[in-house]
Amino acid sequence: MKITAIESLQWAEYPRLMVVRVHTDTGIIGLGETVDKIPGSKGALHGTIAPLMLGQDPLDIEGVWRFVMDNIMYHGYAGAETRALSAVEVALWDIMGKVYNAPLYHLLGGKTRERIPTYNTCIGFGEYQDYAAWHTDAGVLAKSLLADGIKAMKIWPFDQFSEGSFGQYIHPYDVEKGLTAVKQIRDAVGLDMEIGIECHFRWNRASIERIARALEPYNILFMEDVMPAVMPDEIKAMSQRTSIPIIGSELLLTRWQLRDWLVKGVSQIVMTDPVWNGGIAETRKIANMAEAFGVPIVLHNVAGPICHAVCMHLGAHLPNLYFVESVRAFYKTYFPIMSGFAPTVNDGHLSIPEGPGLGINLRDEMLTRADLTLERSDGEGLAKGRRAMGDHWAVEEIR
Numbered sequence: 522m523k524i525t526a527i528e529s530l531q532w533a534e535y536p537r538l539m540v541v542r543v544h545t546d547t548g549i550i551g552l553g554e555t556v557d558k559i560p561g562s563k564g565a566l567h568g569t570i571a572p573l574m575l576g577q578d579p580l581d582i583e584g585v586w587r588f589v590m591d592n593i594m595y596h597g598y599a600g601a602e603t604r605a606l607s608a609v610e611v612a613l614w615d616i617m618g619k620v621y622n623a624p625l626y627h628l629l630g631g632k633t634r635e636r637i638p639t640y641n642t643c644i645g646f647g648e649y650q651d652y653a654a655w656h657t658d659a660g661v662l663a664k665s666l667l668a669d670g671i672k673a674m675k676i677w678p679f680d681q682f683s684e685g686s687f688g689q690y691i692h693p694y695d696v697e698k699g700l701t702a703v704k705q706i707r708d709a710v711g712l713d714m715e716i717g718i719e720c721h722f723r724w725n726r727a728s729i730e731r732i733a734r735a736l737e738p739y740n741i742l743f744m745e746d747v748m749p750a751v752m753p754d755e756i757k758a759m760s761q762r763t764s765i766p767i768i769g770s771e772l773l774l775t776r777w778q779l780r781d782w783l784v785k786g787v788s789q790i791v792m793t794d795p796v797w798n799g800g801i802a803e804t805r806k807i808a809n810m811a812e813a814f815g816v817p818i819v820l821h822n823v824a825g826p827i828c829h830a831v832c833m834h835l836g837a838h839l840p841n842l843y844f845v846e847s848v849r850a851f852y853k854t855y856f857p858i859m860s861g862f863a864p865t866v867n868d869g870h871l872s873i874p875e876g877p878g879l880g881i882n883l884r885d886e887m888l889t890r891a892d893l894t895l896e897r898s899d900g901e902g903l904a905k906g907r908r909a910m911g912d913h914w915a916v917e918e919i920r
Contacts, residue, residue, distance in 0.1 A: 524575055526899035539563060580613075585613065590799075599775065603799055606800065621877075622876070624876030636870035646848075649854060662674070667714060704739075722749040743766045743767065753787045760788055760789065766788075768790040775803055775807075793821060794828075823851075826852070829856065833845070861882070
């Protein structure tokens with residue numbers, strides 16, 4: 522079995538998404554996906570990664586992944602190359618599931634739970650303008666989410682005050698303004714709704730500690746990415762000065778970037794994204810490493826239906842899962858359009874799709890839409906067999 526072609530698909534209506542299709546000589550096609558900064562990921566996919574993967578056996582996921590990683594390591598791997606590699610790696614797992622007629626969670630070793638706890642990131646899209654809603658009245662939004670079975674929500678009410686000082690200072694009046702949405706939720710629904718606070722790594726420690734002190738009376742579920750992930754010692758110091766659990770960080774790619782974070786004990790909870798961090802196997806390795814430290818994991822999930830399905834399968838499998846992020850405004854609007862996949866939440870939990878593989882397919886009409894941009898790499902590829910490590914200049918390879 523060989524990889525014969527790798528395609529990238531992007532639609533103007535969904536510019537943040539890049540779907541990847543991996544074709545094989547048996548006719549089986551696997552689906553993958555990555556999100557954000559698509560021009561770089563697309564360039565890495567077709568310029569570097571596809572030439573190395575064409576002609577390889579798609580079932581040798583670990584070997585192919587290592588081969589590509591050894592090549593992209595030469596010039597710094599943790600950016601566009603790793604996002605593109607993540608998308609392809611997901612597609613390889615989808616192929617394997619289809620070959621063996623098994624859902625992804627079975628391929629990983631089975632389930633530890635029957636449903637997936639989720640919180641809603643309050644982004645807006647289409648008819649679900651949840652971002653605007655929490656700026657208008659977060660209490661009304663909380664009631665709407667509860668009516669949809671959602672019992673945890675994430676908002677970022679302090680970001681707006683970081684621009685003037687570049688995150689170096691926040692005035693007490695602005696802290697109070699930021700608390701408005703939190704107070705509205707508590708006044709409207711009490712403790713029926715868990716509240717997570719996204720911080721988007723916009724603050725220094727003095728400022729984020731002032732924010733955290735103000736939030737503590739409101740029984741906050743977590744604060745996420747309180748400072749840039751390149752400042753682990755400052756984040757750890759901050760985490761030890763608040764009762765609110767700290768999450769970090771979706772910005773850390775592969776197990777190697779998470780390793781020191783866990784050794785240092787930077788945060789009470791870790792977060793990773795399977796369509797950024799290297800893929801499904803890398804997510805499991807990160808989660809297993811976190812489990813050894815007694816640290817739970819959140820799966821970052823703000824992409825499309827393929828990433829969502831991946832997170833459901835991983836969430837079913839990983840014993841130390843805390844939550845899987847999800848976005849109502851996405852899965853209730855364009856997921857069914859793209860794939861027919863329409864997740865629903867029941868009692869704060871999402872269901873697990875069945876296979877084979879991811880258990881998701883693109884609708885046929887997605888391949889004929891006028892706003893589709895499709896790029897294809899095919900042929901025998903430029904890597905004759907798998908090579909790894911060794912002398913970078915001793916062989917003729919595409920890097």
